[in-house]
Amino acid sequence: MAFIDNIIHGKGLKKSVNSEKYSNDKLPWYTKTTVFKYGNFGIFMFGIIVVAALVAGARIYQGLYGFEHGLDSMSQGFQDYWMTLVKAELIGIFSFNVVLWLYLWYSRERDMDNVKPEVELKRYINLVLWILSYTFIVYWTTSYFAYADGAWHQTVLRDTSFTPSHNILFYGCIPLYLTFGVGGFLYAMTRLPSFGRAISIAYTFAVLGPALILPNLGFNEWGHAYWMTEEIFSHPLHWGFVVLGWNALAIGGVLMQIVIGMSKSFKKINSKFADNSNSEFTENL
Amino acid sequence: MSKSESRSFFGKIFRMRSEDREILKIVGLNKEQAGLARYFDFLVVAAAFLLFCGAFHLHVMLSAGDWDMFIDWKDRQYWPLIIPIDTIMFPAAVQAAFWYYFRLPIGATLCGVCLLTSVWIGTYSYWHLWTMFPIVLNVPSIIIAGCILLDVILLIFRRWIFVACIGAPLFALTFYPSNMAALTGYYVPVEHLGSMASMADVIGYTFPRSATPEYIRIIETGTLRTFEGTSVWVSGVFAAFVCIFLYMLWWQIGMAFSTVKTWSQSPKLKKYLGFKG
Numbered sequence: 001m002a003f004i005d006n007i008i009h010g011k012g013l014k015k016s017v018n019s020e021k022y023s024n025d026k027l028p029w030y031t032k033t034t035v036f037k038y039g040n041f042g043i044f045m046f047g048i049i050v051v052a053a054l055v056a057g058a059r060i061y062q063g064l065y066g067f068e069h070g071l072d073s074m075s076q077g078f079q080d081y082w083m084t085l086v087k088a089e090l091i092g093i094f095s096f097n098v099v100l101w102l103y104l105w106y107s108r109e110r111d112m113d114n115v116k117p118e119v120e121l122k123r124y125i126n127l128v129l130w131i132l133s134y135t136f137i138v139y140w141t142t143s144y145f146a147y148a149d150g151a152w153h154q155t156v157l158r159d160t161s162f163t164p165s166h167n168i169l170f171y172g173c174i175p176l177y178l179t180f181g182v183g184g185f186l187y188a189m190t191r192l193p194s195f196g197r198a199i200s201i202a203y204t205f206a207v208l209g210p211a212l213i214l215p216n217l218g219f220n221e222w223g224h225a226y227w228m229t230e231e232i233f234s235h236p237l238h239w240g241f242v243v244l245g246w247n248a249l250a251i252g253g254v255l256m257q258i259v260i261g262m263s264k265s266f267k268k269i270n271s272k273f274a275d276n277s278n279s280e281f282t283e284n285l
Numbered sequence: 286m287s288k289s290e291s292r293s294f295f296g297k298i299f300r301m302r303s304e305d306r307e308i309l310k311i312v313g314l315n316k317e318q319a320g321l322a323r324y325f326d327f328l329v330v331a332a333a334f335l336l337f338c339g340a341f342h343l344h345v346m347l348s349a350g351d352w353d354m355f356i357d358w359k360d361r362q363y364w365p366l367i368i369p370i371d372t373i374m375f376p377a378a379v380q381a382a383f384w385y386y387f388r389l390p391i392g393a394t395l396c397g398v399c400l401l402t403s404v405w406i407g408t409y410s411y412w413h414l415w416t417m418f419p420i421v422l423n424v425p426s427i428i429i430a431g432c433i434l435l436d437v438i439l440l441i442f443r444r445w446i447f448v449a450c451i452g453a454p455l456f457a458l459t460f461y462p463s464n465m466a467a468l469t470g471y472y473v474p475v476e477h478l479g480s481m482a483s484m485a486d487v488i489g490y491t492f493p494r495s496a497t498p499e500y501i502r503i504i505e506t507g508t509l510r511t512f513e514g515t516s517v518w519v520s521g522v523f524a525a526f527v528c529i530f531l532y533m534l535w536w537q538i539g540m541a542f543s544t545v546k547t548w549s550q551s552p553k554l555k556k557y558l559g560f561k562g
Contacts, residue, residue, distance in 0.1 A: 034320040063415060112559035121321070128328045135332040139339035139403070146343055147407030148415065150350065154494040155416040189558065196558040198547035205542070231496035232503075233350030234367075242347045248340040249375075252382045252543035255329055260545060262325070266318055 039125030048136050051176065055140050058168045061085070062148065070164035071156060086162055086171045093175040100183055108190035115193055117268035123191050124262050130184030131251060137180055138210065141173035142245060153231045161221040174214045181207040194261045202253025209247020216240040337399035341375045342407070345400060351503070353404070354412075356424045356471050357489030359464075360504035361517040364426070369457035369524040370531060372400070372428045376435055377453075377532045378539030381445065385540060390440040397432035401425065422492050424471075430463035431456035445536050453532035454525035461517055 035041050069077035109115060115123075145168055152165035162171075185207045188195035195203070223237040309319050345353055349371035352364045376393035383392035404425040412418045438452035439445070471485035482490075489502070505516075550558075 034317075034324045038321055038324065059410070066415065108559060110559045111561070113561050125321070125325065125328075128325060128332070132328050132332045132335075135335040135339070139335040142339040142343035143346075143403040144407055144410070146346060147404075148411040150346065150354070151407075151411040151416040151418070153496050154418075155496075157495055193560075196550070197555070197560065198550050201546045201548060202542065202544070204548075229496075230498065230501050231494075232501060233346060233354070234348050234352075238347040242344050245340050245343045246538075248336060249378055249539070249542040251332070251336055252539075253545055255332075256386065256543055257545045262322075266314060269318075270313055270315075 038122055039129055041129065044126075044129040044133055047133055047180075051133070051137055051140075054172075054176070055144070058145070058172060062164055062168060066152070066164040073160035073162065082162060082164055082167050086167050089167070089172045089175065093172070093179065097175065097179050097182070100179065101186055104183060104186040104190060109196075112193045112196055115191075117265040120192065121262060121265040121269070123187075124258050124265065127184060127188050127192065127195075127258060128255075130180060130187055131254065134177060134180040134184055135251065137173065137177040138248060141169065141177055142210075142248075145169040145173050150231075150233060157229075158224065161225065170214065170217055174211075178211055178214075181211060192261065194257065194264075200254060200257055202250040202257065205247045205250040206254055209244045209250070213241055213244050216244060333395075334399060337375070337379065337396055338403040341396055341400050342403040344375060345372060345404075351497070353426050354423055355489065355494075355497075356422055356468075356485040357483075358502065358504060359424075359426070359468060359471075359485065362505045362520055363503060364520075365457075365461045365517055366520040366524045368426050368428070369431070369460045369521075370527050372426075373431075373435075373453060373456055373528045373531055374535045374538075375400075376428075376432055376456075377535035378542065380435065380439060380448070381536045381539030382543035384439060384445075386543065390436045393432035393435035393439075394429065397427075397429040401427060401429065418492055418494075419488075421471075422488055424467070426460075427464055427467065428456075428460065431459050434459060446533075449529055449532040449536070453528040456532075457524035457528045458521050460524070461521055 065081045069075065069081040072078060073082075145165070149163075149165040149169050152163060156163070185203055188200070188203065190196065219240060220237060228235060228237055305319075309315075314322065349367045352358045352367050358364065376396040379396050380390075380392035383389040383395075408420070408423045408425065412423045413420055434455045435448060435452040438455070439448045442448065442451070468485075471483060471488070473484045474481050475484055475487055476482075477487050477490070490499070
């Protein structure tokens, strides 16, 4: 835990901030910033940096081994470099997902009726950070690596469904955006009363729609294997991805729900301080 | 040195004006809460940019991608018809959410900029560097001019129905002219194996796409060529007509997506989630 605290707050900083011998004047300047006080900005940035490193690694891997070992699915090189990658991605990412989702469930709020507004406010900001992380990997999936798939299939005729572009896009990126999509959904349901009391339709669509792209892959691959061998991007075979991708727009509804929830938290906090000028509440976060 | 002079660069940009203080007083936020609201704004802006870059690009790529990607697919019949029809959907939806809730007339332009940004990043990184197609083969369409018009019409008339009836047709009709300057060079006629072709055609013949052979290229297949110079405007007017209704539909879809609605939760699950009552 100390290691994680150091990542989030800087080495020894949490300890020094909480220590009584430090007055407010002696604290580093950044401890007084909004970013430091609200939400777990550090750990989400750490997650985004890890995803960015995975994305960069995937791009380099495709560049190095795409044409060298990715042209013939019957070759030993293809099995070694590309099928091993698929197995590692599916086992590694889904194992991590199960652990994370179970952690979110078991560490849930046990008294939702009495969550303090200050804590609720902090959790709303954490939820926005979940959504930011989700959109970060959604971009790499639906734009960057999807376009890579287009470039590959214009160039190389497929002889398998596990092409070098698919192996990153479908079996790496999509499980990874499920990490953040389902993770954020669980976080909201288990920690925020407004999301736990009733199921948010917008959030359900925003997570479920893009998640269904993975099973829709079955139809896509079936179509390419038995029906349409050439590559027309705008072919109806691909429209399932399009319609499911539209659901990502429902993030707008989730953000509106967060805005409403934050406004209510502000009002609850302000009712404690009639003069509306007290900043005490932020120091207790 | 006065206080305003001693501020940092960002401090000067984001300093609170007297008008801002008045607004905060009315809505009942103190300074720290206003800081939190601004922090929230920055996170949302970053998330929105990434979301529109990804989702809009996926939409265009898989529903009209061929005409958007390749220079030799940018014909006078289908390209001015399909791209405006396909690309007006997201701007309409995003305009709805941004305008209705925040009175921000930037939704369409934001979509246009996000699309072009994400397309170029992918084009350079993969089409050019990985599969080594030349950039001249992969020139994306630009919809930003039409998007600016949509936002301006919304700002002037302040009603979505006017944007649907005036802005949407303009979006479609300005598409071809606003791309013309960038594409003129590709329409230069050249002789190819004794026949006349455009420069764009020759580029397409020279760099073969294994999975898109020439026989499936969908360009100018009908009799529209007999209209000669006016063919592009026939397509443009048809696109304008369709865009009116698609704008209306997608405005409503945008509103539906940004509305807060909930399903009732089962009592048993509520109990597991920590609700006592």
